[in-house]
Amino acid sequence: MKTSTARALQCSAALTAAGLLLTACGSSGGSGSAQAATTSFKGRGPITYVAGKDTTGTVQTIINRWNKLHPKEKVTFIQLPTDADSQRQQMIQNAETKSDAYTVLATDVVWTSEFAAHQWIDPLPANQFPLDKMLKPVVQTGQYRGKFYAVPASSNGGLLFYRSDLLKKAGITRPPTTWAQMTADCAKVKKLPEAKGMSCYAGQFQKYEGLTVNFSEAVNSAGGQVTDANGKPDVDTPQAKKGLDFLVDSFKDGTIPKEAITYQEEDGRQAFQSGKLVFLNNWPYVYSLAQKSGIAGKFAVAPLPGLNGPGTSSLGGSNLALSHFAKNKATALDFMKFFTDEESASYFLKNASLAPPYASLYDNAALDKRYPYLPDLKASITHAVPRPRVVQYGDVTSAIQQEAYAALTGKKSSAQALKDLQADLRKLTAQ
Template sequence: MTTARTTRALRSAGAVLAGLAALAACGAPGGTVAAGKPSFEGRGPITYVAGKDATGSVQPVLDRWNKLHPTEKVTFIQLPTDPDAQRQQMIQNAQTKSDAYTVLSLDAVWTSEFAAHRWIDRLPQDRFPLARMLGPIVETGKYRGGLYAVPASSDGGMLYYRSDLLKRAGIERPPATWAEMTADCAKVRKLPEAKGMSCYVGQFQKYEGLTVNFAEAVNSAGGVITDPVGAPHVDTPQAKRGLDFLVHSFRSGIIPKDALTYQEEDGRRVFQAGKVIFERQWPYMYALAAKKDGSSKVAGRFAVAPLPGLKGPGASSLGGHNLALSASAGNKATAIDFMKFFSSEQLQRFTLAHAPAAPTYKALYRDPTLVKKYPYLPTLKKSILHAVPRPRVYQYGDVTAAIQREAYAAMTGSKNSEQALKDLQKALQLPAAE
């Protein structure tokens, strides 16, 4: 999941976007697909619907498309930054069978819900270069064997840490376990320059970010939230060990109480201000924290590593956004061509250079030029390949709300971990997506 992207607005888009001209112009005439398969018909104006673009990266891309397709222009509809609000507005549009929304930017975990309700169309797999993408990312766009969404970006959580302070404390490598992270924090806090610093923060406000952080804790302790067919398994010793890590960390002060109000941007600002040693965060923060224009006090003083777990490296939740086609939309031939353009390797290379996201294509992770410029890419690839999807269930809205409610209750002390997980197990007895 990516719920915040606050990189600087693009200032040099023109030259790179010019290189996308051929791709943007290569739409299949008439919207036909391979012989013997149904076509997606209709050409004309469409809309692209996504969360608010704080990066300034989307409109220049749409402008390029629109210049080359004057009769098939794309209008950008920006929804709120909060993913729960985005999902609700997309569902409302689908339930009214409105044609106002055409191409939807779905959080990767919403695919099963939207496909099961037939709010989005099954897509022609042969129109997209799925074999060139990382396997776990492609799977987020599938439901019951069919492709319902095309990966446009991915995301994996990483541990950002103050490499300078760990080195001064005599710590040679980043922590691989929660116990190591706690011990490292205690050593670093003894340094005069670390006085008053917090140890660890993530995203713990009662919103989708809490679902992500809870899922990572459970998965990193050897547990699961739901099995492959959607049945819940949270009333287990493994899940309890994961939740206990969060509960005990808040109780002991390893995680500051303020983090109960944190979304992505809150934690980013705290880390960049030099007030925390470790942070769980998405890759978008790397470029911002590395800025040497005075906006970041930790530029040149941090690095990234895989998330720690109970007995070794942990498991990230698999984030990202996929492109889906609203079932009630018109001009679907145009929509398919636009989705192919917007999810292309060439465009992702551009996006990585100007508004960093996690690419979906394998080649971009091994490109020497990109790896030199973005040294976090190898770690990010490992995070994605070992990531665990959030529950792929029919009623995802109910599932994430229940997770947030019970995890928050345990972290704030209104319930103990055992009771919270028993209540969550009961709440998650819902129809499975697959």
């Protein structure tokens, strides 16, 4: 759930952690005239909850709790593949066939615009959810053109996981705040006998949504941007080149191991837990799993580093949306309230290290003591930059992945990749 995991994400510009609200543009199949902003929440009975594979083992617990309380309105958990691109594709296929097999959808925050614009999901009654208690950037991911389409279940901000035990043995007293410091710290750590065979750093670099996330973070952390506030491409710049160059040069000099070109979130987590990496860029869900591994007590968490100081995360997370073609929508609405309330968010934080949407859970002294990364996570989320907010998100993220991957694998220079990406994004956002 680097929800954190990540993926594809528009009647205009809104696709990065969940989207923006709309009165509706397009018919069920795609384009068309505006539709009424009303949803009839009628019908009670069994429904389905559709999400990526639960690697945390916590989702079914919440569903079981609901099913015990509502034996005539049971929820069946349909698990999709772990990667966001496949999840998005299957949800779209279900919508295009107007199937009622999927009821409540766990969507990436950047899919809101696309799903709402195509009328694959219904507007939700915003006044029935405690949105005023949630972090503002998280709530905005569920909006599209003045309407509310997706309620936050969890948020996500990138964090730097690092081997605190090895940094300490190397005489390093604090985690790095810049890429140069991280590289220098790694060089010192690798001189230790305990660090024999370790690599320095990894994120997610396989050609999927995780690459869009990591590319965007590098560009933003170097002072650049993929698109401006109006959704216009702005990636062919010196700042963006510095960000992409960091990744390209890190692969060339071995700072990032060659095998990381195949990494998704789970690959990086497992490499870090098995002692193959000194530093890892990943979502907070890694924390609870690493605490149960062989490196428990040997790692810590810090903000992502950047070119000249702390870096900038891409905004991630998971929202719940209601399929336009679903049955039993009254049950679905009640389940969405249940699944996204503060009690459930607290459970997911404590048992899966999922970033809660509720501000109060970050400002709780007892929780901060138990989860020392929470202040850094809150800062990561509140300062995060959304991935491009565009209706054509699927095409946009594919273009980003294509050009970034070409640069990382040496098929294009950073300059050429960014020039080509700028041209591709211009065409896509002009549609």
